[in-house]
Amino acid sequence: MAGVKDVARLAGVSVATVSRVLNDSAAVTEPTRARVLAAVAELGYRPNAVARSLRTDxxxxxxxxxxxxxxxxxxxxxxxxxxxxxxxxxxxxxxxxxxxxxxxxxxxxxxxxxxxxxxxxxxxxxxxxxxxxxxxxxxxxxxxxxxxxxxxxxxxxADGAEAINELVGHLRTLGHRRLAFISGPALLSTGRERTAAFVAALGEHGLAVREDYLEAGDFQAASGRASAARLLDLGEPPEVIVAGDNLMALGALDEIRARGLRIPADVGLASYDDLPWFTHLDPPLTAIAQPVxxxxxxxxxxxxxxxxxxxxxxxxxxARLVVRRSCGEPPFKEGSGPA
The missing domain is CATH 3.40.50.2300 (Response regulator)
Structure with a gap:
């Protein structure tokens, strides 16, 4: 990588002159400025403003x-x-x-x-x-x-793989087999990691990985709603929708409510990321809480x-799983006390 000394050598000027040109100082003649800028372009030099700024008091x-x-x-x-x-x-x-x-x-x-x-x-x-x-x-x-x-x-x-695995196991225990996931962008590490963890968890718990149940969102509410709409329009819609972040969960919730569907009787909903007011929804939303x-x-x-x-x-x-009632409740067993 070319340095400021290389630029100075090629332009035939001092390092101080190169610095004045790069800082747009008026104390440089136009011919000299042109030579320095030509050298910068030829060498592909990029001023390291980072180093200059951080190496201060x-x-x-x-x-x-x-x-x-x-x-x-x-x-x-x-x-x-x-x-x-x-x-x-x-x-x-x-x-x-x-x-x-x-x-x-x-x-x-x-x-x-x-x-x-x-x-x-x-x-x-x-x-x-x-x-x-x-x-x-x-x-x-x-x-x-x-x-x-x-x-x-x-x-x-935060690593949510274990919590996602626990969520899928919880959903399977409730009797759900058709699980859908709305992911974040694949270009973001968080989007990739959560999707990979969900797919791996399905395999570990013996559940099918259906491509039509994997929707790509962008961590925004609108994409959550659009993805939920596509999932609910399927000939065999999922029993539970898991959203890859809280905003997409809210978008999915809007779509479910707009269709007059009941949670969890018609479709369950869970969120990666918890919010304090998820507990105030009816029913409260199951979520994976990050240690923010x-x-x-x-x-x-x-x-x-x-x-x-x-x-x-x-x-x-x-991260950790917080189980609430939005995906259903375990069947009551005789002799068991209240949860």
Whole structure:
């Protein structure tokens, strides 16, 4: 990878002049500016703004870039990060990527310009050059909730495979055999992992994997509703719909109610991700709860350790199944007491 010295050598100028050109200083003649920019283009040089910004005096500030601020999971996660950071004497500046790589990079650059000490990033599906630069430069960066293939970055995330397996076993115990899943985007690690875990759980519990029962959503309510509509229109609709996140579960719930169907008598519904007010639905919604508070706390501590120059490993926490009544209740057995 070409460096600033290579650009200076090719353009026949000093490193300081290259820096002035790249920073759009007026103290450079136009012919010199043209030579430097031509050298930059020829060498494919990309200024490492990441290194320049993070190698400064500590500001006791960290940046957090999340996927979607309207998603209750990310809202709670941001609060957990802020609470832990404040406890440790840090402030948090938050950016909402809205699941778009360009917005993610906009906030990365903005936060670096504000001289944050390090970044917590819930990465979008695309590996952008800016993020790759941060990783290559070994700068204080921790991924939160998601991973990116091929990038060695300390990550704090939840593993829901065991909870999904437990959910499928629970549904089978209730007598359900036709189980459908609405997944998140396959480009996101969370979308891939939850789908793979669901398919594996079906096999482990001796249930059929039907392609028409696997719907691809985008972690948004509209996709949950559209996917639920397609599933319910099948000649043999599923007995239970499992949504890959809380917003898609709400979209599926809207579609079920719009059709006048009863939960769980006509179709069961479960969600990956729990919400406090799921308990207030009628019936309350079965869900897989992520350890959101612990994710926030551990990610902040991991990042601060990286800022201090310590080696940091990835952290994987376990999600857990919360059984409620939206998929049915076990049959009453004589002699058993109330649940």
């Amino acid at each position: 500590a500001t006791r500030t960290i940046g957090l870039i999340i996927g979607d601020i309207l998603n209750p999971f990310f809202t709670e996660l941001a609060r957990a990060v802020e609470d832990e950071a404040r406890t440790l004497g840090y402030s948090v500046v938050i950016g909402n990527a809205d699941e778009r790589p360009d917005r993610q990079d906009h906030y990365v650059r903005t936060l670096l310009e504000q001289r944050v000490d390090g970044l917590l990033l819930c990465p979008t599906a695309e590996i952008t050059p800016l993020v790759r630069d941060m990783v290559a430069g070994g700068e204080p960066l921790v991924f939160l909730d998601r991973t990116l293939p091929g990038l060695e970055v300390p990550t704090v995330r 508070q612990a994710l926030g706390r551990r990610s902040v501590r991991a990042l601060i350790e990286r800022v201090a120059g310590q080696d940091v490993g990835s952290v994987v926490l376990s």
